[in-house]
Amino acid sequence: MTELLLVATGLRKSYGQTAALDNADFSIRPGEVVAVMGPSGSGKSTLLHCLAGIVRPDGGQVRYRHRELSEMSDAERSALRRDEFGFVFQFGQLVPELTCVENVALPLRLNGVKRKEAERRATEWLDRLEVTEVSAKRPGEVSGGQGQRVAVARALVTGPRVVFADEPTGALDSLNGERVMELLTAAARDTRAAVVLVTHEARVAAYSDREVVVRDGRARDLEHAA
Template sequence: MSTSEVLRASGVSLRYGETPAVREAHLSLAAGEVAAITGASGSGKSSLLYCLAGVLPVDRGEVRFEGRVLGDLDDEEISTLRRERFGFVFQYGELLPELTVEENTALPLRLAGRRKRAALREAGEVLDRLGIGDLRERRPGQVSGGQSQRVAVARALVHRPTVVFADEPTGSLDSANAGAVLREFLELARSRGTAVLLVTHDTTVASQADTRYTMADGVLDMAGAAR
């Protein structure tokens, strides 16, 4: 794991109306690091994740990506950052039903301007690494939950992002599938030098991270190194 910092939250706070969701959060993520935030539903962990990804604007404090303050960027700059430098994995995959597995995986490359043939070739290589290359012509409705999450992982990593933000990436899977998908996800991310920030209610999932945080009532605390 590199010691080069790519993401930093300093005193980040967020409110929904009068309700505080995140309170003065501080977090640092290095290149290639895997960090996990655990907490109960409603603790604020997903809200913090979306602040760090530039999806939600913060009310106080700042988020820096490679030294740049996200709040200082305009909409186009933020969109470009999320499209080209960030990857996302959601609890239910969020695949586009009208596209094949291969086309879903290639989508970040196509959005970045990569030619279709080259994008599909790279997508196929990542799918092969995750053991689902034989599913490339199927559509999302024709694959299992575990396979769908592997496709979501492939899509998040295919363009070699600097950071992947994962919101309960195994929350919809049974324990056997969850363990396998998480292992493959983190192995591929680490092999590419991609940092991962994941939120989860599952301490077993969090135990696979290099660094762990806990969150309760909007307050983020360092839980210490996991390994």
């Protein structure tokens, strides 16, 4: 079986008196889509933030390709998020002043890719996500479904090894939501990116390979236990 890409063991995280994570385990392999499910307030998003190195857990370990995240410097973790991780959130993630193609090209530009080349690659991803027509528009001028496809294109344009998607279809109707899921999972499979998919919707989770359920901050990862 393929080696694990990202592994979390015994994660704990509290906000004040409230335990958001209480001994959570998680693992994912390259190219795998894992749904993180559970009711609101169960700790799903906190788990995602810890896995992505956005939030530092109070206890437990997160290992990405054999490296412990807590042992990295802030700069190293930032570089990791920029170079190896991609992010899709529910909404409000595109820069309103930039056009859609500039939004998708942005992570490449931050990595030092020249404008022309960055926009060429961004356009390829917009084509793939079936939103070529919004290329020159600003986020405020496109529909929710189109905006979310642009966000997916931006998450994938750098060729990340892991895509973190937190309720990526939460603000969309079911038809648009399903199309976004189809495109996201197909693109991730083609590029062998792993997808950590936080969702409370079973129909969205059905696009995953398996699920990890979080309840009261505890995540039971059967694959991890095995």
